[in-house]
Amino acid sequence: MRVAFLSDIHANFPALxxxxxxxxLLRAERLVVAGDIIGxxxxxxxxxxxxxxxxALAIRGNVERKILSLQGKARRQKRWLKRKNAAHxxxxxxxxxxxxWEWLATLPDFLHLDFDSVRAQVVHGTPQSDEEYLYPSxxxxxxxxxxxxxxxxxxxCGHSHIPFTKMAAGIRVINCGSVGRPVDGDPRGAFAVADxxxxxxxxxxxxxxxxxxxxxxxxxxxxxxxxxRGGEYLRGIKLRGV
Amino acid sequence: MTAVExxxxxxxxxxxxxxxxxxLGYVLDAAGDEAWQGTFYDTHSGSLFRRGIRLLGIVDPAxxxxxxxxxxxxxxxxTEEGPAVPPPPDDAPVEWRGQRLLPVLRVSxxxxxxxxxxxxxxxxxxxVSEASFARPLVREWIAGRxxxxxxxxxxxxxxxxxIGSFLRDLFRxxxxxxDLMVYxxxxxxxxxxxxxxxxxxxxxxxDTLRQGGHKLLSRQAFKMRANIEGARMDLDPxxxxxxxxxxxxxxxxxxxxxxxxxxxxxxxxRAELAWIAGxxxxxxxxxxxxxxxxxxxxxxxxxxxVPAAIREHMHSVRTEALAALNDALASERFxxxxxxxxxxxTDEGGQPPSEPxxxxxxxxxxxxxxxxxxLQRWLKRRPAExxxxxxxxxxxxxxxxxxxxxxxxxxxxEAFTAAIxxxxxxxxxxxxxQDAQVxxxxxxxxxxxxxxxxxxxxxxxxFVGSMIQRLDDVARDCRxxxxxxWKQFPRLIADIDASMEPGTGPEAAD
Numbered sequence: 001m002r003v004a005f006l007s008d009i010h011a012n013f014p015a016l017x018x019x020x021x022x023x024x025l026l027r028a029e030r031l032v033v034a035g036d037i038i039g040x041x042x043x044x045x046x047x048x049x050x051x052x053x054x055x056a057l058a059i060r061g062n063v064e065r066k067i068l069s070l071q072g073k074a075r076r077q078k079r080w081l082k083r084k085n086a087a088h089x090x091x092x093x094x095x096x097x098x099x100x101w102e103w104l105a106t107l108p109d110f111l112h113l114d115f116d117s118v119r120a121q122v123v124h125g126t127p128q129s130d131e132e133y134l135y136p137s138x139x140x141x142x143x144x145x146x147x148x149x150x151x152x153x154x155x156x157c158g159h160s161h162i163p164f165t166k167m168a169a170g171i172r173v174i175n176c177g178s179v180g181r182p183v184d185g186d187p188r189g190a191f192a193v194a195d196x197x198x199x200x201x202x203x204x205x206x207x208x209x210x211x212x213x214x215x216x217x218x219x220x221x222x223x224x225x226x227x228x229r230g231g232e233y234l235r236g237i238k239l240r241g242v
Numbered sequence: 243m244t245a246v247e248x249x250x251x252x253x254x255x256x257x258x259x260x261x262x263x264x265x266l267g268y269v270l271d272a273a274g275d276e277a278w279q280g281t282f283y284d285t286h287s288g289s290l291f292r293r294g295i296r297l298l299g300i301v302d303p304a305x306x307x308x309x310x311x312x313x314x315x316x317x318x319x320x321t322e323e324g325p326a327v328p329p330p331p332d333d334a335p336v337e338w339r340g341q342r343l344l345p346v347l348r349v350s351x352x353x354x355x356x357x358x359x360x361x362x363x364x365x366x367x368x369x370v371s372e373a374s375f376a377r378p379l380v381r382e383w384i385a386g387r388x389x390x391x392x393x394x395x396x397x398x399x400x401x402x403x404x405i406g407s408f409l410r411d412l413f414r415x416x417x418x419x420x421d422l423m424v425y426x427x428x429x430x431x432x433x434x435x436x437x438x439x440x441x442x443x444x445x446x447x448x449d450t451l452r453q454g455g456h457k458l459l460s461r462q463a464f465k466m467r468a469n470i471e472g473a474r475m476d477l478d479p480x481x482x483x484x485x486x487x488x489x490x491x492x493x494x495x496x497x498x499x500x501x502x503x504x505x506x507x508x509x510x511x512r513a514e515l516a517w518i519a520g521x522x523x524x525x526x527x528x529x530x531x532x533x534x535x536x537x538x539x540x541x542x543x544x545x546x547x548v549p550a551a552i553r554e555h556m557h558s559v560r561t562e563a564l565a566a567l568n569d570a571l572a573s574e575r576f577x578x579x580x581x582x583x584x585x586x587x588t589d590e591g592g593q594p595p596s597e598p599x600x601x602x603x604x605x606x607x608x609x610x611x612x613x614x615x616x617l618q619r620w621l622k623r624r625p626a627e628x629x630x631x632x633x634x635x636x637x638x639x640x641x642x643x644x645x646x647x648x649x650x651x652x653x654x655x656e657a658f659t660a661a662i663x664x665x666x667x668x669x670x671x672x673x674x675x676q677d678a679q680v681x682x683x684x685x686x687x688x689x690x691x692x693x694x695x696x697x698x699x700x701x702x703x704x705f706v707g708s709m710i711q712r713l714d715d716v717a718r719d720c721r722x723x724x725x726x727x728w729k730q731f732p733r734l735i736a737d738i739d740a741s742m743e744p745g746t747g748p749e750a751a752d
Contacts, residue, residue, distance in 0.1 A: 049267065053267075
């Protein structure tokens with residue numbers, strides 16, 4: 001079974017559409033999303049509706065956790081609106097309708113998925129926290145101490161926006177990178193694909209794809225997303241903390 | 243009725259879009275077919291267009307429809323109230339709030355309509371349209387591409403952005419960046435209302451005088467081309483006026499930049515421009531005179547109506563002058579003239595000067611100061627002693643100062659534009675004086691001609707006499723106003739001088 005692992009879409013609908021199109025061309029049978037679906041981008045409603053329609057298996061990331069904490073909290077929203085790095089979360093929260101809030105609330109913090117006879121653990125940051133990062137430099141020792149499900153043969157994560165796949169301590173670690181907010185100097189979006197055949201994980205790889213960045217940049221401006229910088233998307237970098 | 247409409251170029255199959263939207267939770271119901279023909283209207287200067295507003299007159303069923311070209315434009319920028327009369331079927335101009343609205347573009351639309359209900363319960367209109375366009379008074383339709391139109395009543399825009407994303411990113415429909423009117427004008431290869439000058443013809447600080455001359459002459463050719471159709475169809479007297487103004491400016495630019503552009507070629511072009519200017523002047527002078535006679539007749543005791551003999555005479559003379567002008571505007575000679583104006587000072591046309599051309603921002607202040615100096619000489623004379631001919635010469639000098647300033651307006655800040663507007667006040671006052679003088683002379687000529695043809699009725703003579711007297715009063719009033727204004731002329735010179743100081747240009751303002 002071929003599975004496409006997506007993460008960190010960050011409400012970038014053109015990028016999600018391009019990623020799904022590429023996944024379709026690669027004949028991916030399942031779609032798994034490792035969190036940070038919304039936040040920062042201009043299309044939270046569109047992204048949620050499309051993932052719902054495609055029946056994607058998704059978990060919540062640190063951004064969804066923060067946005068859910070804003071639901072029905074007018075005073076907190078007002079306070080966060082003044083914070084440079086949180087105003088976009090309030091903006092996102094205010095775009096969502098009942099159906100979108102309901103869907104977000106049902107998302108789990110992590111998933112244990114059994115593909116054929118292989119179990120994969122899907123988390124946003126690490127098994128211990130949705131705010132910790134896994135970079136390509138991660139060691140076997142760190143993986144051993146990460147508290148991974150002992151049965152799992154694969155650990156799928158996102159959050160760092162740096163895509164990679166490597167074997168460490170007998171575990172296939174797959175960081176999907178970011179579909180909608182790449183920061184590794186390559187403005188193309190990224191996701192991961194792996195084939196689960198019997199007890200083996202075959203050809204785990206990172207897929208890069210182009211999308212209509214100009215449309216996204218125009219929408220960021222038109223919808224006045226707080227703190228958004230179109231230049232970062234065009235260059236595939238991060239100029240300041242999100 | 244007001245609405246926001248977003249258009250997408252349609253590709254693919256309707257079924258794919260319908261199924262896709264259904265999967266995303268929308269309910270799509272067929273709402274029948276619609277076909278209508280209408281005309282977009284705007285003022286001659288394109289004032290509605292500049293505000294992002296479109297006025298569409300649909301003939302059957304008769305209705306005026308206001309549209310917002312930019313969704314961001316505030317809904318209260320629109321008025322619900324259209325012109326009092328129903329849209330005319332023959333593209334005739336209509337009056338609206340004292341302004342004359344002219345047909346800009348004819349549009350014919352056939353659409354398959356659907357109601358699109360979102361999860362929120364909001365209902366939108368989604369249609370697949372086939373639109374054809376035609377220039378006003380032209381019966382030849384040109385088909386555009388098939389379009390998907392998303393239409394939303396004002397105040398219900400929230401879901402539109404979401405549906406727009408689905409259409410663009412998921413169903414790969416390319417959004418039409420323009421609105422229907424601007425797209426249609428592109429299809430029929432017509433200019434935008436008011437013919438805004440393209441950015442490529444605007445002066446830049448680093449331009450040489452030669453490049454500047456080329457841009458200014460191309461700009462005048464552009465303005466002439468933009469008004470030819472309207473002038474030939476006699477849609478509004480302003481079309482003839484605008485061509486005439488562009489002709490005058492082109493002649494003056496050739497005079498100002500003659501050395502840089504090649505003297506011989508500049509002189510030849512000036513002579514050609516004089517030919518068309520003469521024909522334009524004949525029509526325009528009659529328009530001004532007709533307008534003046536009607537205006538001043540209202541001010542005469544008893545408000546007499548203009549005698550039929552005068553009206554008919556003016557009409558027949560104008561028809562004759564317009565026919566001659568139309569022939570000239572359609573001629574190969576005029577076409578070549580425009581091409582030459584556009585080509586002068588480019589690599590394809592004109593002789594390059596022997597010396598390297600100066601930068602325009604260095605050359606502009608001395609040229610403007612020279613134009614001011616020519617007017618300053620008149621300050622020695624007492625205004626009360628100036629003859630009508632001398633006042634006319636001062637008017638021409640003001641016009642030249644104004645044109646010189648306007649040529650270089652792109653280089654300076656807003657204070658400079660304000661100073662130009664003061665120049666216009668002087669010029670308008672002297673212009674009305676001159677128009678009154680010309681109209682008196684014309685009326686005398688007209689009375690003589692009518693007498694020779696035996697059609698001179700006593701009522702006509704009485705009217706001409708009272709009118710000449712009234713025009714004399716007008717000329718006297720204008721002179722009085724000018725005498726008062728003339729005292730402010732030294733201040734105007736100081737203002738222009740100050741606004742040309744280094745560091746006051748638009749770049750400095752940034």
